[in-house]
Amino acid sequence: MWQLYQFPLCPFSRKVRLLLGEKGVAYDLIRESPWQMRDEFLDLNPAGTTPVMVDEDTNATLIDSQAICEYFEETVERFPLISGTAAGRAEIRRLVAFFDQSFYGDIVAPLLHERMKKRLVERAPPDARILREAMKRANTHMDYMDYLLDHRSWMAGGTMSLADIAAAAHVSVADYLGGIDWSSHEPVKRWYAGFKSRPSFRPLLSERMEVIAPPAHYEKPDF
Amino acid sequence: MWQLYQFPLCPFSRKVRLLLGEKGVAYDLIRESPWQMRDEFLDLNPAGTTPVMVDEDTNATLIDSQAICEYFEETVERFPLISGTAAGRAEIRRLVAFFDQSFYGDIVAPLLHERMKKRLVERAPPDARILREAMKRANTHMDYMDYLLDHRSWMAGGTMSLADIAAAAHVSVADYLGGIDWSSHEPVKRWYAGFKSRPSFRPLLSERMEVIAPPAHYEKPDF
Structure with missing residues (x-):
């Protein structure tokens, strides 16, 4: 195991x-x-x-x-998540890197530092200016994700891929930490609502990090 | 093309x-x-x-x-660089990520910021404290690379792979910017000397970034 x-x-x-x-x-x-x-x-x-x-x-x-x-x-052959042509696979990997590097660096890393590490390690309050900046950047990133989903069924093309999984992973942590404003992002909201209902996602959404509570909408598939 | x-x-x-x-x-x-x-x-x-x-x-x-x-x-089939068993390929990708993330973030990114961006964009002098810290970290990373090369012919195993290429790419930029102290790192030095002689590497080593000169040993295969 x-x-x-x-x-x-x-x-x-x-x-x-x-x-x-x-x-x-x-x-x-x-x-x-x-x-x-x-x-x-x-x-x-x-x-x-x-x-x-x-x-x-x-x-x-x-x-x-x-x-x-x-x-x-x-x-593991079941449910290929980096599939398609070489060019299609490159597009999946581009977006995975985009979420793992840009979305993480611009949004998730500062949120984790201000709202989690400062609380657990330094016992210091978060810096409101840094939180505001991260949320502003989240908005820009969500605009780009809206754009992708206006042109495609899933982030990287016609089928669900590792790009969707990477996006959902980072969005979910940012959402837990109160960093996502869901108004005016209908395409991403619809995509994420579908993701929240997947059996692979339910156990993650029910877990809690000690001392940090997520917003009320966090776990709800309908939010 | x-x-x-x-x-x-x-x-x-x-x-x-x-x-x-x-x-x-x-x-x-x-x-x-x-x-x-x-x-x-x-x-x-x-x-x-x-x-x-x-x-x-x-x-x-x-x-x-x-x-x-x-x-x-x-x-492109010629010269496979992510080859071997699934576990071997995972080890290659682990080390590529290690150089692209840790070595880059700890050493190359601060050197580029202090010695290149500050000069080209901000027209400000580098911060000596940050440079010293990056060089100290370079030393720690080179110790780990020495350890790998004491146990293996190449970074990720018995054959040259993308792990060696990623390592050489980051080491070469750090070396250009004067961030590497080559004394007391014999295994990495031997490995890098071999790399410098490769036809794929020669054109890169002969290029220069405007206004920033590399140290005298930078281009020499024997240094």
Whole structure:
């Protein structure tokens, strides 16, 4: 059985969990707080990041959310998530990188720092200016996602792909932390409402990070 | 013919160029300074990052260094760079992500900001404290690379892979900017000396970024 080292608000672990859920791969969760820089965890992954997956039986270790997703895409045929032509696969990977880097760096990382790390580690209040800036950027990113969904059924084309999973993972963490204003983003809202109802997503939405409560609409498929 | 939008010190463009060189894919260089946020470039890539590749004949557009590398790995058989078992490929991708994220974020990004962007854009002097911190981190990363090369012929295993290419791309930019202390890193030094002699690497090493000169040893295979 695979073990997945993660914490509830890690967007990269959510991305992996959504893929594993769609592919029907079983795993146990192991709680890891990477900001504590536990020696045993750094021995496992010198980069000190979640998610990490370890196969209890073979001791195989997988590190980095994209390397993990590519691994299960290559080894589990069910529900291909990086499929199509080489150009189509490049478009899926472009958008995954876009969400993992731009959406994460502009929105999710500052929200996590201000609303989670400051509370858990520094016991300091969030910086309202940084939160406002992150929410403004979220609005710009959601405009771009609206544009994509005005032209395509799913983020990267005609079928659901890892791009949708990466987007949903990051949006869900930003939404948990109160960073998303859902008014005037109908296409993304419709896409996300559908995603919220997926069996792969339900367990994630019901989990809570200690001391931080999500907004009332967070878990509702109809919001 | 492919066109590659880049600037001489972009490590992600170097990674793509090294892969294209090893695979024998021809391309034209187009100079792009992403920090200028040119409208036409943002239309091409909303993330605003280099490298971007455009096929003049078909108008196909590839964005994000890893998506580009995976595309050419899938479409050009010559010199496989993400090869082996699924676990071996996961190890290659883990290390590519390690260099693209940790090595870049800890070392290359601050060096580029202090020594290039501040000079070109802000016309301000570099912050000596930030440079010292980046060089200290470079030392730690080189220790880890020494450790890998003490146990393996190449970064990710027995054969040269995209992990070596990503590492060489980031190390070369850090070295250009004077961020690498080569004393007491024999394994990495030996590996990098071999890399410098490769025909795919020579053209990159001979290019210069305006107003910024590299150290005297930068281009020499024997340093």
